[in-house]
């Protein structure tokens with residue numbers, strides 16, 4: 001016997017949970033289908049960096065709003081999420097890196113982000129532990145970091161307390177349609193009738209889009225991470241290499257999280273599978289070069305995560321003209337955690353009212369059909385491709401029941 005659901009969200013990562021929370025807060029009863037555990041993929045394997053700096057400029061308004069929400073998230077979710085807003089240092093070791101960083105800083109300042117270039121002396125004033133190689137850095141004082149497990153779980157628990165239902169270890173296998181519209185989601189255990197499906201499936205975002213006959217230029221790319229034993233408090237900034245080869249932070253517990261891509265050039269593939277032996281040591285060596293004081297710290301655990309990488313490295317968000325009832329919230333391209341609170345809010349605004357408080361036009365699905373210069377047709381407001389035909393207007397519907 002099929003169950004009925006106001007909305008089905010496929011994916012119980014931070015995005016699915018944040019969207020479920022916002023919808024449940026508005027009175028809807030979303031159902032989240034998660035094939036593993038809550039936060040079992042990228043949302044449970046990431047660095048917790050909450051940054052605005054070094055983003056695609058199109059994402060900047062979202063990132064700036066997201067840190068405002070992060071600032072009061074502990075109150076909203078009723079739990080400490082270990083949010084620390086003490087800046088992000090992107091460290092340079094060569095003149096070439098410094099010059100590229102200077103240019104990037106100027107571009108980001110033009111869209112309203114507060115950040116500065118620092119010389120070595122100024123870097124040392126903020127973080128006296130950097131090694132001799134560091135000649136300068138960019139510094140964004142309002143960037144920071146958070147505990148990703150607590151954030152994802154916080155959204156999950158709060159959504160659940162407001163009436164959202166979560167089905168874990170259950171995989172969405174098929175999306176049924178009638179006359180081009182979404183009508184049901186079939187899992188390996190249930191059939192849910194619904195007129196609205198959110199694709200929050202992370203690296204599987206493309207597979208889920210394929211279920212309704214759409215396709216995305218999304219591929220998964222590999223990223224390695226490690227955690228050390230605890231160390232007395234050293235610094236509170238998020239830190240990393242100018243080109244993002246490695247990045248990290250000290251956690252509230254004292255351990256250091258380090259992640260990155262350095263060493264991937266030394267990948268050895270055997271029978272199509274990468275051997276990861278080189279990456280952890282390569283990241284560790286870079287950490288030791290940049291922060292020599294940490295040279296004797298033991299690594300406790302290493303893991304790898306997969307990033308949902310879009311061809312243009314920005315997410316795909318919102319409705320599509322092609323399939324009424326299908327909503328994208330995927331493809332966060334390795335830096336989505338910082339955006340999660342604002343994505344939860346914007347996607348729920350779209351579903352409830354067919355418009356968003358911050359424009360999301362730049363992230364529409366239409367850009368893949370019509371070329372990268374394509375402007376989504378959303379005159380004057382945010383609701384990308386939202387026309388009556390695809391807009392479910394769930395707030396009006398709520399009033400009518």
Ligand SMILES: Cc1cc2nc3c(=O)[nH]c(=O)nc-3n(C[C@H](O)[C@H](O)[C@H](O)COP(=O)(O)OP(=O)(O)OC[C@H]3O[C@@H](n4cnc5c(N)ncnc54)[C@H](O)[C@@H]3O)c2cc1C
Pocket residue numbers: 010011012013014015016033034035036037038039040041042043044045046047048049050051170171172173200201202203204205208223224225259304305306307329330331332333334335336337338339
């Ligand atoms: C190692 C690493 C470090 C990172 N560091 C940072 C960082 O410091 N800062 C930052 O901002 N971002 C970072 N990111 C990126 C960030 O983790 C992601 O952008 C974010 O977590 C994406 O959340 P999501 O909910 O879209 O995806 P996910 O967390 O991957 O959730 C998608 C969920 O969908 C489920 N799913 C998929 N298909 C189905 C199906 N058919 N049926 C049911 N369930 C399904 C999956 O099991 C998964 O749990 C990092 C990523 C990695 C891998």
